[in-house]
Amino acid sequence: MSHIITTHGLSKTYRDRTVVRDLDLRVPEGCVYGFLGPNGSGKSTTMKMLLSLVRPTTGEVRIMGRRMERSTRRDLLRHIGSLIEAPPAYAHLTGGENMRLVQRLLGLSDGQVRRAVQTVRLQDHLGQRVSRYSLGMKQRLGIALALAREPRILVLDEPTNGLDPAGIEEMRKLLTHLAERGITVMVSSHLLGEIDRTAEVLGILGRGRMLFQGTRSELFARSVPDVLVDTADPDRAAALTRRWGGVRDGAGVRVPGLDHATTADLVARLVREGVAVYGVRREEQSLEDVFMDLTGGGGL
Ligand SMILES: Nc1ncnc2c1ncn2[C@@H]1O[C@H](COP(=O)(O)OP(=O)(O)OP(=O)(O)O)[C@@H](O)[C@H]1O
Ligand SMILES: [Mg+2]
Structure with a gap:
């Protein structure tokens, strides 16, 4: 080019x-x-x-x-x-x-x-x-x-x-x-x-x-998607995933900005602790989100 x-x-x-x-x-x-x-x-x-x-x-x-x-x-x-x-x-x-x-x-x-x-x-x-x-x-x-x-x-x-x-x-x-x-x-x-x-x-x-x-x-x-976990026990799942930033979100748990390897670790941890996981979804960021992350949101 x-x-x-x-x-x-x-x-x-x-x-x-x-x-x-x-x-x-x-x-x-x-x-x-x-x-x-x-x-x-x-x-x-x-x-x-x-x-x-x-x-x-x-x-x-x-x-x-x-x-x-x-x-x-x-x-x-x-x-x-x-x-x-x-x-x-x-x-x-x-x-x-x-x-x-x-x-x-x-x-x-x-x-x-x-x-x-x-x-x-x-x-x-x-x-x-x-x-x-x-x-x-x-x-x-x-x-x-x-x-x-x-x-x-x-x-x-x-x-x-x-x-x-x-x-x-x-x-x-x-x-x-x-x-x-x-x-x-x-x-x-x-x-x-x-x-x-x-x-x-x-x-x-x-x-x-x-x-x-x-x-x-x-x-x-460059965008790092949020991971959404559907589970029977969102409170426990949130507590177990807190170190990755996990918080309750509706009937599930949302963990921000995880790469593939960390997502796998997180799911393994939940399963090991006996939390019933119904589903795991990655929520892609919008271009706006990526932009905000890059610029720190200042004035945008
Ligand atoms: N002649 C100048 N003397 C001193 N500081 C200046 C001068 N011109 C610009 N600056 C400073 O340089 C910085 C960048 O300004 P600039 O105008 O290039 O930004 P910008 O990205 O075009 O902003 P905007 O979106 O508001 O147009 C600002 O902090 C501005 O105050
Ligand atoms: Mg300008």
Whole structure:
């Protein structure tokens, strides 16, 4: 798999506070990469370093295999469109006027602007002032502005923030559509649910460190299911399994986070002690649970 964005040992320290620590990003080409983490975990800082808006304290950024530095910066940034924090449009101008400003600034063709506007489906709203746009329309205009130069990479910081469920769904479809066209989309969110099904690869940050990077199924493989024991004597079973964290749950006992070997030990113990076991079930965690476990639940 070829990686279009990589970082090696990327860190950012403000005064004496390290807010991004030793990050090795691997963003595969042509996918939606979901960059997740609680508020303050360092997502925006990392994205700004990828875009050369913030200077890394240590480490390096590579775009398409080339190291980002003074001499390559201009050339590499031509391949990246971005939307960082607030939508970048002028509110007192119309959508169309904003597009024309960017067109002139970057020397783009009418065709490039038209295609970008059609991709985000704003063609019928170009005559309207941006101050009258809904938040979802503003976000889409921001993406059109970033798309117009036909970049290979889009870096979007929380484009779903504040959108209603329909707006979020529309944004998901747009991101998937862009990736199908071969554009690599790196998108951040502090809410797993907003992008987890859209993103093929996830990077999860916690306090500036990468806690997990890989596919959704690789993340699922990390989950440790609860074990549920059906028994005639739940009180005794709970007492016997207490050292593994067993507690009564309805007519049975729930023991959190057990691997296979420990589950076997636990069942053997119950049987040895003469507790009648009717059934043992493993309850898979949701992706949300795995995410919470990884990030410690902070702000999520
Ligand atoms: N210019 C700065 N000077 C000092 N500290 C900063 C600066 N920019 C960011 N920080 C701190 O770095 C940490 C990470 O911030 P960052 O904005 O990267 O997080 P985030 O993951 O994008 O959070 P959110 O989900 O709230 O957008 C925060 O604690 C923030 O206060
Ligand atoms: Mg942020």
